[in-house]
Amino acid sequence: MRANVLVTACTLAMALSTPAFAQYDPPKPEAPKPDPIKTMVGRLELANYKATIKGLTQFGDRRQGTDRNRAAIDWIEAQLKSYGCTNTERIKYIFDDAPRKYTTPAPLPNTIASGEIRKNVGGSRMRGNVGPVSVNVDPEKQEDEALRKLNSQPAVNGPREEVFCTKIGSEHPEEMYIVGAHMDGHGWGEAADDDGSGTALVMELARVFSSPDIKTDRSIRFILWNNEETGLNGAKAYVEQRAALQGKESPPGSGKYPEPKWLGMIQHDMMMWDHGMPDADGKVSPEQRKEADVNIEFRMDNKLAEQAAKLAYFFRDANEKYATNYPAAVGHHMTNTDSDPFKELVPSISLRENERGMQIGAGWNPHYHQATDKFSSYSDKDFLLGLNAAQTTLGAVAELAGAKLKE
Ligand SMILES: [Zn+2]
Numbered sequence: 001m002r003a004n005v006l007v008t009a010c011t012l013a014m015a016l017s018t019p020a021f022a023q024y025d026p027p028k029p030e031a032p033k034p035d036p037i038k039t040m041v042g043r044l045e046l047a048n049y050k051a052t053i054k055g056l057t058q059f060g061d062r063r064q065g066t067d068r069n070r071a072a073i074d075w076i077e078a079q080l081k082s083y084g085c086t087n088t089e090r091i092k093y094i095f096d097d098a099p100r101k102y103t104t105p106a107p108l109p110n111t112i113a114s115g116e117i118r119k120n121v122g123g124s125r126m127r128g129n130v131g132p133v134s135v136n137v138d139p140e141k142q143e144d145e146a147l148r149k150l151n152s153q154p155a156v157n158g159p160r161e162e163v164f165c166t167k168i169g170s171e172h173p174e175e176m177y178i179v180g181a182h183m184d185g186h187g188w189g190e191a192a193d194d195d196g197s198g199t200a201l202v203m204e205l206a207r208v209f210s211s212p213d214i215k216t217d218r219s220i221r222f223i224l225w226n227n228e229e230t231g232l233n234g235a236k237a238y239v240e241q242r243a244a245l246q247g248k249e250s251p252p253g254s255g256k257y258p259e260p261k262w263l264g265m266i267q268h269d270m271m272m273w274d275h276g277m278p279d280a281d282g283k284v285s286p287e288q289r290k291e292a293d294v295n296i297e298f299r300m301d302n303k304l305a306e307q308a309a310k311l312a313y314f315f316r317d318a319n320e321k322y323a324t325n326y327p328a329a330v331g332h333h334m335t336n337t338d339s340d341p342f343k344e345l346v347p348s349i350s351l352r353e354n355e356r357g358m359q360i361g362a363g364w365n366p367h368y369h370q371a372t373d374k375f376s377s378y379s380d381k382d383f384l385l386g387l388n389a390a391q392t393t394l395g396a397v398a399e400l401a402g403a404k405l406k407e
Contacts, residue, residue: 065155084210122335124357131363182228198268217402322395
């Protein structure tokens, strides 16, 4: 009994006399350095993205060949300069195509019961309910009188311009990624989604990458196409004028490359609305669908398909790493946007709210080319989908171009 007490006392004494051990402070593992690209992506803000879209809507539908379109280009250029993307330039070309005729197609019966598969643009196939898709040409559809007046000047053929600015790579100024969206619209609304949402995304990326504490190994060009809605004329003019200049130093020995070699082309067109398939009567839910995602498309049937697919999946990976709220999906029917004229020359992808052929082309967006494509038609969830596409592209392009934060 006495021995037991002694052992207990000794144990207690030992327990109390171990401060030498308690004082031992093992080295703490070094806190992991924050991923600099995550820091850059974190500089994108919903409020800025919304404000930039709102700023674009002051020029109504920004239809090509009008004063409101030219004023929008001037405003975009001033914004880019104010972000620090000061080396703005303009592409000049002549638009002289005959005006397109738009007709409203008869509504199609849904195909859920019949199982019919309808072919659509880009090699896509439409399934299920198919809603009406048309371009509004009726001013009376615009209920806002001031906006109707703002949009009233008709397009006139003639000289056209489009603006870009470039983040110059510090290691390889002779190579670049092209990040684009089209700034023109139509339909007597504000072209807020098509394509204010893509234009604002490109502008916000220009803002973040122009921060003086970010440098990139390779160059990034931020470009806002004109004349997309008339047949990709602005993007075609760019390819015609500049494809042959790629990678040439001018003047020789200057270290300047007016047209760096194209490494990838990333287009953004309609970034906000993902409310699902229409009902059998063509109506679409006013609420964003729970499965909303960013759709990244490449084009299967061309000679750079493999590299473009690789680029598309690289963007999906970037979405998984950097986007805060919405996932991304990859499809292979990229079509009807400004990446099209590039796709045989450089790996090209487009980012959208939905797939262009199978979904947008099947009437999934009731505001598409309509008088209702106005800032007020979208909720914060819709704007946030656009911001997540911005996070995706910023993260991907930062990795591809070798972006670093200066210490
Ligand atoms: Zn568009």
